[in-house]
Amino acid sequence: MEKLPAKTVERLSEYRRTLINCKENGKEYIYSHELAQLHHKTAVQVRRDIMLMGFSGIQRKGYKVKEMIDAIGRILDCKNGQNVGIVGIGHLGTAILQYFTGKRPKLRVVAIFDVDEKKTGREINGVPCYHVDTIPEVVERENIDLGIITVPPKFAKETAEGLINAGIRGILNFTTVPLNVPEDVYLEEYDMITSLEKVAYFARG
Template sequence: MLPERTVERLSEYRRSLLQCLEEGKTHIFSHELAELHHNTAVQVRRDIMFIGYTSMQRKGYDVRELINVIGDILDSEQGLNVAVIGVGNLGRAITTYFIGKRSKLNIIATFDVDTTKIDRVISGVKCYPLSRLKEIVEKEDISIAIMTVPADSASEVSTQLVDSGIKGVLNFTTVPLQVAPDVYMDEYDMITSLEKVAYFVKTART
């Protein structure tokens, strides 16, 4: 089990590495990768050490191999199925954003309570009524949910999620959710991020 921060960075490295591959770059040095990601060469090497990959000395890391090793760590072999819960502006944005990107994570359903959205195909993904959550999650073997419902229904919906057998949640709601201990959850709050930027802008002024 890798440190959270290392997992994040590996995901980011992979994106850069894929870019390198497209540009025909076959090898990359730790300091180059570091430069691309606001961090240090040592940090990059340490992260790569965690996943047990070693380069050919002096040539840098083999881009293609490193991509594969990171894939072995991050990806599940058969891929994982993902659902977006709440088809508002943000839900739609995220869905369209992900569709056609990385292939091991498939958004295969969205859910909403709005009857005008139900059964329609939005951004290439079918929208189901929230009442069918458990049924569809089981049938389609969905293990991850992206929560983009309004704040006032968030905690109720999260109960249903856990109930339906979801194993991981990415919560974009402003409400911190309570989930069962075996469910992994990551919360992201845009307002907090913006307020943080504002704070540091403010304090830099002095």
Template sequence: MKTPKISKAVVRRLPVYLRYLQLLDEMNIRTVSSYELGQKLDMNPAQIRKDLAYFGEFGRKGIGYEVGYLVEKIKQILKLDRHLNVALVGAGHLGIALSNYNRYTNEKMSIAAIFDTDREKIGTQVGNLIIQHIDELEQAVREKEIRIGMITVPAPYAQGVADRLVEAGVKGILNFAPVSLLVPSDVHLRSADVTTELQSLAYYIEES
């Protein structure tokens, strides 16, 4: 165990750091301090330093962090330096839209299969993939070593899809359906539901 005990909050912030560091890298900025990062990401510099320090000593006192080096380190930590295949279940508007995210994430992470139940859609090409029937899910997950599933089916079908993904061996699920899912504790579930986000935002909107 190379890391002691990393909190979920820390892990959720690492991709945010990574994204901004990659931007700096593209701008050929070599070095950055936790203070500068804090300014740009609206975060406390101490938190950034502490987060990074869980994984090693990446900075230099008096200087800051070397951008390119830190990018590589964070990629390693997040395991973005190895291939990771994702399955997308639900080829509706949202599913199709998300299938474009291939480019955004990382060359090493890619959507390796898309599933639906609609006979009209099956066999159709989306990007460089062909929409498959969901009954091929288990086989595809095994053959392509898919580890993460994204669920973009209507709410009533989402739990069933989650069950199948789990059964097939997926270890992470990103659920876009507006419903609470139950999965075994060894499977990491994230909700990416627009409904709940908007509804909780509404709380903060004062009367006009």
């Protein structure tokens, strides 16, 4: 199927988070303007996103929360799920791991990699921790599709190469080093310094 625009995908992910919350609070229907307000978006944009994913609401009643969660799932989730590995289990890696635990059943963190032998060979938050040298075997054996890189900057490049050679399909890079990946690997990068510098810039007169 044709891919949706990246911005729409981001927003669908955000909407789902909120919708799950609504469902837990017993809310059955939601209007586009309600969802919009919860996300600092316009109602039109919400409706457009929903239209783009091929879902429909009920006029004057809004969107059925439960059904919409499922509809977003059909877009964002892989039928059999995707396996994720985290490389570098310092504070950031641990934060991400905790964050994910039990939240997205279709995105399973199945392996952690580190160089520190105090960490390898045991489980962290219920996920086995391997030495980074074993990335090739483990990625293959555990069918890992996606890698999250939270290693120190100087190891970023070799970590990415290791993952790519092992056959990973997507990388989320949290290091400060921009990576190069082949065309068939999807790369997303995030740097918190940039985020904070942006806040700093716009927060002043």
